[in-house]
Every structure is written in C-alpha cells, then in structure tokens.
Amino acid sequence: MAPSGVVLLALALALVGAALALRGFAYPRPRPPGPGGGPWRHLGRMEVAFVEAAADTLFPPGGEIPPSGSEAGVAAFLDRYLDAVPAGVRRLMRLLLVLVEHGTLLFPAPGWNGFRRFSALSEAQRVAALDGWRRSRLFPRRLVFTSLRALLAMGYLADPRVLRALDLAPRDIEPVVTEVDLLYPPVGAGREAIPWTEADLDRGGHRPPLGPDTPLHPDYRDPTPAAGGGRA
Amino acid sequence: MSSGSRAPAEQLRVFADYRGPVREEADVAVVGSGPCGAVAARELATRGLRVVLLEEGPPLSARDIVLDGALSMTRTMREAGLRATRGTVMPTMQAIVLGGGSFVNSAICVRAPDFVLDGWCEVAELSATSRKDLDPHYDAVAALSGVAPTPDEVQGRRNLLFRDGCRALGIPSEPIERNVRGCRGSGECFTGCRSRAKQSADLTWIPDAMRHGARVLTSVQIQELLHERGRVVGVAGRVAEPFTGRLSHPVSVRARAVVLAAGVMATPVLLQRSGNLANRSGQVGENLQFHPGVAATGIYPEPTDPWFGATQGYQSLHFVRDGFKLETLWAPPGVMSVRTPGFGHELKRRLAEIRRSATFDAIASCHRSLGRVRARRRGLDPAITWRLHPDDVDILMRALHVLCRLHFAAGAEKVLPGVHGAPDELFREEEAEIFVRRRFGPGDLVTAGNHVFGTTRMHGDPRRGVVDEHGRCHDVENLFILDTGIFPRSPGVNPMLTGMALARRGAHALADQLGGRSAPEA
Numbered sequence: 001m002a003p004s005g006v007v008l009l010a011l012a013l014a015l016v017g018a019a020l021a022l023r024g025f026a027y028p029r030p031r032p033p034g035p036g037g038g039p040w041r042h043l044g045r046m047e048v049a050f051v052e053a054a055a056d057t058l059f060p061p062g063g064e065i066p067p068s069g070s071e072a073g074v075a076a077f078l079d080r081y082l083d084a085v086p087a088g089v090r091r092l093m094r095l096l097l098v099l100v101e102h103g104t105l106l107f108p109a110p111g112w113n114g115f116r117r118f119s120a121l122s123e124a125q126r127v128a129a130l131d132g133w134r135r136s137r138l139f140p141r142r143l144v145f146t147s148l149r150a151l152l153a154m155g156y157l158a159d160p161r162v163l164r165a166l167d168l169a170p171r172d173i174e175p176v177v178t179e180v181d182l183l184y185p186p187v188g189a190g191r192e193a194i195p196w197t198e199a200d201l202d203r204g205g206h207r208p209p210l211g212p213d214t215p216l217h218p219d220y221r222d223p224t225p226a227a228g229g230g231r232a
Numbered sequence: 233m234s235s236g237s238r239a240p241a242e243q244l245r246v247f248a249d250y251r252g253p254v255r256e257e258a259d260v261a262v263v264g265s266g267p268c269g270a271v272a273a274r275e276l277a278t279r280g281l282r283v284v285l286l287e288e289g290p291p292l293s294a295r296d297i298v299l300d301g302a303l304s305m306t307r308t309m310r311e312a313g314l315r316a317t318r319g320t321v322m323p324t325m326q327a328i329v330l331g332g333g334s335f336v337n338s339a340i341c342v343r344a345p346d347f348v349l350d351g352w353c354e355v356a357e358l359s360a361t362s363r364k365d366l367d368p369h370y371d372a373v374a375a376l377s378g379v380a381p382t383p384d385e386v387q388g389r390r391n392l393l394f395r396d397g398c399r400a401l402g403i404p405s406e407p408i409e410r411n412v413r414g415c416r417g418s419g420e421c422f423t424g425c426r427s428r429a430k431q432s433a434d435l436t437w438i439p440d441a442m443r444h445g446a447r448v449l450t451s452v453q454i455q456e457l458l459h460e461r462g463r464v465v466g467v468a469g470r471v472a473e474p475f476t477g478r479l480s481h482p483v484s485v486r487a488r489a490v491v492l493a494a495g496v497m498a499t500p501v502l503l504q505r506s507g508n509l510a511n512r513s514g515q516v517g518e519n520l521q522f523h524p525g526v527a528a529t530g531i532y533p534e535p536t537d538p539w540f541g542a543t544q545g546y547q548s549l550h551f552v553r554d555g556f557k558l559e560t561l562w563a564p565p566g567v568m569s570v571r572t573p574g575f576g577h578e579l580k581r582r583l584a585e586i587r588r589s590a591t592f593d594a595i596a597s598c599h600r601s602l603g604r605v606r607a608r609r610r611g612l613d614p615a616i617t618w619r620l621h622p623d624d625v626d627i628l629m630r631a632l633h634v635l636c637r638l639h640f641a642a643g644a645e646k647v648l649p650g651v652h653g654a655p656d657e658l659f660r661e662e663e664a665e666i667f668v669r670r671r672f673g674p675g676d677l678v679t680a681g682n683h684v685f686g687t688t689r690m691h692g693d694p695r696r697g698v699v700d701e702h703g704r705c706h707d708v709e710n711l712f713i714l715d716t717g718i719f720p721r722s723p724g725v726n727p728m729l730t731g732m733a734l735a736r737r738g739a740h741a742l743a744d745q746l747g748g749r750s751a752p753e754a
Contacts, residue, residue, distance in 0.1 A: 057575065057576065058575045058576065058579060059575075059576075059579070059580060060576055060577060060580075062577075063577045063580045063581065063584075064580055064581060064583075064584035065580050065583060065584060080303070081302060081303065081306070084303060084306035084307070084312060084475070085306055085312040085314065086311060086312060086477070089311060089312055089314050127575075127576060130575060131575075134575070139675035142652060142675070143321060146570070146678070149570075149575065150569075150570045153566060153569040153570065153572075154301070154302035154566035154567075154569075155302075155566075156566075156569075157564075157565040157566040157569055157583075158300045158302065158303075158566060163565065165584075166565065166583060166584060166586055166587060167535075167537070167539075167587045168538075168539050168565045168586065168587070170299045170420070170539075171418065171539075173416070173418060173426045173427055175294055175295075175426075176294070176427055176428040176429075177294075178428045178435065179238060179239065179435075179439060180239075180291070180293075180434060180435050180439055181293060181294060181428075182238070182241075183239055183241055183244060183291075183439065184244075184246070184291035184292070184293045184330075184434075185246060185248070185293065186293050186295055186296055187247075187290045187291075187292065187293075187296050187474045187475070188247060188248065188290075188474060189248055190246070190248040190249070191241060191246075194293075195295075202428075206414075207414060207416055207427070208416070209385050209386045209415075209416050209417045209540075210416050210417055210418055210540055211537075211540060212537050212540070217299065219299070220299075
C-alpha cells in the first residue's frame with residue numbers, strides 16, 4: 001500500500017474509533033441489577049442501555065402481558081445468564097449486543113438520524129432497525145436477530161409476573177424422596193449435606209396428575225396479599 | 233428395578249470427596265454415564281467384573297433442579313446448551329450430568345423398526361443386528377427402565393389434540409412409550425423431573441450398577457485413553473468442578489478394558505486426543521448424522537393448558553419410511569418462545585396465545601446430510617461441521633406440511649410454522665401447501681438436532697467402520713464404544729432405547745471376552 005493509502009486508512013480508522021468512543025460516552029449509569037443493589041457482574045453501561053432498549057422494543061409496556069422488557073428485568077437476567085455460560089460464549093454474546101447496538105452504522109434505521117446507536121433511536125426507528133435484521137435476505141443477519149430475540153425472550157419469560165400472566169408459572173410439586181436422594185448430596189456439598197433420612201423415603205401410592213388448580217411454586221406466587229395460588 | 237438393597241454410598245464419589253490425586257484400578261473403565269454407559273456399567277457389574285463408571289458432570293439431587301429453562305441448560309448441558317454446528321448452523325445439545333441425556337430428555341423409548349435395522353445390516357455389512365437379534369436386549373432394557381405407554385390421565389389437552397388430528401386424517405398414532413413411573417404430567421422433562429417419575433439412568437441403572445459393585449466417580453473429565461502396544465490400559469483426566477468446569481486433581485484408572493460411552497461428540501474427540509487411536513479406517517469423527525427437527529404450533533379456540541401433560545406424549549410412526557416421525561412437544565416457555573414470530577405488541581399477543589397452543593414436531597432421518605467432529609486445539613469441546621442437504625430440506629418441509637394439516641384437522645384457528653419466507657401465521661390448510669410447492673433452503677428453517685449418530689460407526693468391514701456390531705474397536709480389541717455414535721445411520725426414531733439395547737449386547741460381549749461370570753437370569 002502506498003504511504004498516502006496508509007495515512008488515509010489510519011485516518012479512517014481513527015475517525016471510526018472516535019465515532020464509536022463518542023457513541024460510547026453517552027450512556028447513563030444503569031440502576032443496580034436487583035433489589036439487593038449488587039453490582040453488574042458482566043454487562044457494562046452500554047450493554048445495559050442496549051438490552052433495555054431492545055427488550056422494550058420486543059416487549060413494550062402494556063397489552064396482554066403488562067410488564068415491559070425492562071420492567072421484567074431482562075438485563076439483570078442476562079447478567080446472571082452471562083455469569084453461568086463459558087467465557088468464550090460470554091464474549092460472543094456481548095459481541096452480539098455491541099453488533100446490534102452499533103449495527104446502525106452499517107444498516108441505518110429510517111430517518112436522517114438513523115445512524116445513531118440503537119439505544120438512542122426513537123421507538124419507531126428501533127422497530128424498523130430490528131425488523132431489518134429480522135427480515136433480511138442475508139442469513140447471518142437473520143441469525144443475529146434470532147439469537148438476540150432468543151436471549152431477550154428467555155429473560156422476559158423468566159419473570160414470575162410474565163409467567164403468571166401467561167398462566168405458565170411452574171407449579172408446586174411436593175418432593176418425592178427416592179433412594180438416590182439419600183445417595184446424591186446437593187451439588188458441591190458432601191454427603192453430610194443430604195437433608196433426607198430413610199424415614200423420608202417415598203412409600204409409593206398414587207399421586208394424582210397435576211392440573212390447572214395445582215398451586216403455583218412458591219417462587220412464582222404473587223406476593224400481593226389478595227392473590228391466591230393456581231391460575232394467575 | 234431395585235433389587236431390594238440400597239446402593240452403597242461409599243461407592244459414589246462426588247466433587248467434595250476429592251482431596252488429591254485419584255488412582256483407581258478396575259476390570260473395566262466406562263467413560264460416560266448416559267443411558268448407554270449406565271447400561272454397560274450395570275451389565276458388566278452383574279457379570280462380576282470390577283467396574284469404574286466415570287462422569288464429568290455431577291449427580292443432581294431434586295433440590296438442584298432449576299425451574300428456569302435457560303438457566304437449567306447452563307448447568308446440565310455442555311457449552312451451556314449453546315453448542316451449534318458450523319456449515320448449516322443448528323443448535324445441538326449434549327448433557328453433562330450423571331445420567332447424561334436421560335436426565336434431560338423426554339423419556340421417549342421406541343424400538344427401531346425392522347426395515348431400519350435391515351437397512352443397517354445391508355449398508356454396514358452386519359450379520360447380527362436385525363430386529364430379531366436386538367429384541368431380547370430391547371426387552372431387557374425396557375423392563376428394567378419401566379417402559380410403558382403414556383396413560384391418558386397425564387396426556388393433557390395438547391397431546392390429545394395430536395391424537396384427534398391424526399384420527400381426523402386417518403393417520404395411525406399411539407401414546408408414546410416412556411421410561412417413567414408415576415408421571416404427574418408436569419411437562420418438565422427437559423429441566424429434570426422434580427417428581428422423580430422419569431426413570432433416568434441416575435435413578436435406575438447407576439444405583440443398580442453400584443449394588444452390583446460398580447464404583448462411580450462423578451465430576452471427572454477424562455482427557456485421554458492410556459494405551460500400550462495396541463491395547464488400552466486405562467484412562468486419565470482431571471477432577472472437574474461442577475458447572476464451572478475448573479480442573480484440579482489428576483485422575484487415572486488402570487483397567488483391563490475400556491468402554492467409551494461419552495457420546496457422539498466426545499467419544500471421537502477422546503480418540504483423536506489419544507494419538508488418533510482406533511482410527512486405521514479414517515472413520516473416527518466422520519459420518520456425523522442428526523435428526524433435525526421442525527415444529528409447528530397450532531393456536532386453538534379453547535385453553536389447552538400446555539404446561540400440563542407429558543412433555544411428549546403422542547407420536548405417529550406412519551411416515552418413518554418416508555423419512556420422518558411425528559410427535560408432540562412441550563418445552564420451557566423461554567425455549568418455546570424462540571419460534572414465536574414478530575416483536576412488540578404483536579409478539580406479546582402471540583405469547584399470550586401460548587395458553588391456547590399445542591406444538592407438534594417432526595424429526596427427520598437425513599441420510600444425505602453429513603458432517604464431522606474434530607478435536608479443537610485446546611479443550612474437549614468439539615468443532616462440529618455439518619450441512620443440511622437440500623433434498624433433506626424437502627423431507628422436513630413435507631413433514632411440516634403434515635404437521636400443519638394435523639393442526640387444522642384437530643381444530644386449530646391458525647398455525648405458526650416458523651419458516652422464513654412463509655407467512656408467520658397460516659389460517660387455512662390450503663396455505664400450508666406452500667411447504668410442498670415451493671423450495672426452501674436450510675437457512676429458512678428454525679431447526680435443532682439433539683439425536684446424533686455415526687461418528688464411530690459400526691461396520692463389518694474394518695476399513696469402513698470403527699467398531700464391529702458388538703461395539704468392539706476393529707483396531708483395539710479391548711476398547712469398546714457403546715454409544716449412539718456406533719449407529720451406522722439414523723434409526724428413524726428416537727435413539728435412546730436402541731443405544732441401550734446395543735450397549736447391553738456389547739457389554740455382555742466384553743464380559744465374555746474378559747471371562748466374567750455367567751449372565752444372571754433376566
């Protein structure tokens with residue numbers, strides 16, 4: 001490459017870098033991920049802003065399932081999820097978030113300001129941007145959308161309020177103690193942590209099938225006093 | 233299947249038990265505790281052989297089961313459940329937990345049809361793998377696993393809609409036979425059975441192996457096979473922390489013979505990492521096949537309460553000769569939502585319809601769609617390459633067409649086929665004709681493939697296969713491979729029971745070879 005070409009390339013890279021840096025400075029500090037107020041373990045402020053914007057585009061407030069994506073804690077779920085996946089996968093997932101957040105540089109949303117980062121777009125522009133990924137003729141773009149939507153949907157559908165609204169919250173199943181429950185300790189613990197004894201062993205007998213009236217699992221019950229179990 | 237006495241706890245080692253290097257000796261080291269490895273370990277132990285069963289994952293107690301589908305997968309599946317093929321991108325999941333795939337599958341037990349096994353005998357030059365040859369082994373593993381048809385009381389509405397659709401179209405169908413006892417229809421098979429009804433290997437075969445003297449080492453990652461002068465002499469690896477996979481103390485097991493039942497992805501990687509062992513044929517890691525699946529969700533006028541009922545309770549084998557099998561499906565909501573189209577209020581509206589939904593799926597025997605498994609430079613996770621052949625896409629589209637017809641015949645208001653290039657929602661049966669009239673490509677489908685075969689295939693000719701029909705490696709006589717990797721091609725139906733039957737047969741062949749005592753009465 002001729003020296004002038006190298007200079008031009010370096011200048012172009014510097015400009016792109018500066019543009020990305022400027023786009024990155026504009027993110028607000030996110031709220032803590034949970035009621036306990038602990039720190040975010042993996043997601044940075046850019047990623048939280050993007051996830052909340054994308055989650056609210058996928059799951060806007062109101063309608064048949066009241067909570068929005070951000071109200072359902074999708075970003076906090078994703079932070080927990082990233083903690084549980086291998087490091088290589090985690091890097092790829094974070095790259096996915098960056099790709100769609102800044103993908104407007106390559107695939108701008110409609111409007112004169114459609115080049116702005118995804119989380120800075122208007123609601124209508126975000127819808128159009130995501131629809132561009134979803135309906136693209138390029139398989140890799142559709143794959144990006146499918147992957148992003150799957151991640152955010154998993155987070156949305158992990159929220160007890162959402163599951164109650166859909167009547168899909170797990171039910172309460174009384175524990176059945178079998179021989180192996182006297183054999184296998186909880187993961188990471190020794191045998192002394194096994195909570196059961198021979199006296200707890202299941203003696204057989206018919207347990208009726210579950211059904212719509214089976215109470216919800218305690219973790220999924222509505223904490224407000226007026227709510228009951230069973231159907232949400 | 234309990235023989236009455238309790239499995240001795242001292243024969244099980246969990247992560248907390250390891251304080252330093254581990255050295256064991258045995259007649260047979262069995263690598264992998266999925267349904268095939270567990271059957272092999274139990275059968276070898278009943279023949280009086282000293283068995284060590286090794287599993288990288290931990291045993292999961294009922295309290296360890298996580299209800300959220302996504303988080304559950306990060307704990308029970310390799311690569312956090314996000315493993316995918318290259319070439320044609322398709323998710324594929326392999327378990328990492330005591331009991332292997334049987335802990336997280338939906339307990340479907342189907343015998344491979346006669347014509348499939350006859351086909352295997354023909355293409356792989358086998359002489360003793362007909363249905364008649366395997367039936368005694370099918371009978372034995374089915375009896376010990378509690379295999380029985382799913383009763384109506386736990387079918388739930390969505391499974392019975394499949395039955396109704398089949399009846400309306402004149403397609404034979406039947407309740408799925410499963411290895412369960414006392415199912416309550418929680419629909420939670422994929423995250424582990426809280427009711428302890430599913431008779432996964434960790435509940436049945438492994439405790440019974442221990443009763444017969446087998447030792448079980450969990451949280452041990454086997455990294456290589458030890459071999460000298462053309463024979464295996466044991467296996468070596470390291471203790472692996474549950475969920476994080478962090479490696480610590482070295483582990484070695486010296487053994488007179490080794491059984492590899494680490495699964496279709498891990499078994500060839502172990503051989504490749506062990507000096508390309510048992511690969512004079514060049515077939516280790518080749519011939520990878522899947523059962524790619526497609527699904528269609530029907531929305532019905534009345535609530536179906538889809539969370540209730542056997543995860544997969546009804547099936548039809550009517551089209552197996554045409555290359556696909558039909559069945560019902562339920563999965564955690566987060567997983568099911570992947571196929572729900574759209575976003576915004578449209579997506580929310582469709583999610584709200586899940587309570588009126590039923591999902592039917594088809595798995596296809598894609599003989600033309602082949603791939604390979606290779607060890608990566610580091611670690612034991614495989615590099616998987618696979619391509620869905622265009623002709624096999626046609627089979628999947630035909631299956632999808634039938635699934636849509638079933639829904640409309642059962643009274644669905646609309647059907648969500650989940651195919652790029654087709655409408656998001658179909659409202660009339662005629663609209664489903666698009667799947668047989670138009671050509672679709674592999675990238676148009678949302679598919680997954682968790683049944684895997686072929687990477688250490690059996691073949692009568694040592695130049696064309698890795699093992700003989702008993703699972704014995706052609707090149708290494710005291711090394712057996714007993715997982716579904718030895719299938720020469722797709723079994724046409726869910727593979728667990730066939731894998732267990734072949735494992736039982738192979739284990740007894742090995743016991744005979746090692747001079748084990750006579751087989752006990754069934």
